[in-house]
Amino acid sequence: MTDTATVRTRVRIPLHFPDGYRATAEAITFHGLADGAEHLALALGEPGGDAPLVRMHSECLTGDVFGSARCDCGPQLREAVELISEVGGYLLYLRQEGRGIGLYNKLDAYALQDGGLDTYAANTALGLPEDGRDYTAAAQMLTALGATRITLLTNNPDKAGQLRAQGVDIAALHRTGVFATETNLHYLRAKVAHTGHTISLAS
Numbered sequence: 001m002t003d004t005a006t007v008r009t010r011v012r013i014p015l016h017f018p019d020g021y022r023a024t025a026e027a028i029t030f031h032g033l034a035d036g037a038e039h040l041a042l043a044l045g046e047p048g049g050d051a052p053l054v055r056m057h058s059e060c061l062t063g064d065v066f067g068s069a070r071c072d073c074g075p076q077l078r079e080a081v082e083l084i085s086e087v088g089g090y091l092l093y094l095r096q097e098g099r100g101i102g103l104y105n106k107l108d109a110y111a112l113q114d115g116g117l118d119t120y121a122a123n124t125a126l127g128l129p130e131d132g133r134d135y136t137a138a139a140q141m142l143t144a145l146g147a148t149r150i151t152l153l154t155n156n157p158d159k160a161g162q163l164r165a166q167g168v169d170i171a172a173l174h175r176t177g178v179f180a181t182e183t184n185l186h187y188l189r190a191k192v193a194h195t196g197h198t199i200s201l202a203s
């Protein structure tokens, strides 16, 4: 049984996006998270209802901050903030850069991908797990927030499977949008082929 985490601080932050969209979030930090990382929850809208909408977003510095078009993380994050703000829920911003291998390793993996490997084979070639993410801390965060029955915003079956194994009741799954472009299509196709992401792509 995993130890309980508790809320450390709640503080209001106004969000102003470059496209003009605005929302208000409550940023929430925690004591006692299993992996010791500084994961952050954003409460958006009115998260009090039954099965609030939750997105677990894994950190992607290149996509989230710099707008890299190698992946779909930036548009997914922007979409999640708006969708959750509308219905009420939580965005868990998880410090799992590069599917848990870290920024420098991810960039090494990108260099290998430029030589022809797909996103998963590149990790393996570096002697790293294809996906090193563990969602124990995320389950602790949800429990600390009193959100143990949720609607999960994802296309990734592993996220739902791991959360259920941690005792979180996933009342429904809500697919994220598909933000396919010329530059990220290869990456999205590998997710569908390799990890069964529920993403519909034109063939």
Ligand SMILES: Nc1nc2c(ncn2[C@@H]2O[C@H](COP(=O)(O)OP(=O)(O)OP(=O)(O)O)[C@@H](O)[C@H]2O)c(=O)[nH]1
Pocket: 056, 057, 058, 059, 060, 061, 071, 073, 076, 096, 097, 098, 099, 100, 101, 106, 109, 110, 119, 123, 153, 154, 155, 156, 159, 176, 187, 191, 197
């Ligand atoms: N190792 C590695 N990580 C990548 C690559 N491209 C993106 N990532 C990371 O993959 C993660 C994407 O996380 P999420 O946005 O939560 O996406 P997901 O696991 O596909 O699941 P959903 O978006 O919920 O369907 C981030 O941590 C990115 O940094 C890559 O080519 N190699």
Ligand SMILES: [Zn+2]
Pocket: 060, 062, 063, 064, 071, 072, 073, 074
């Ligand atoms: Zn990304």
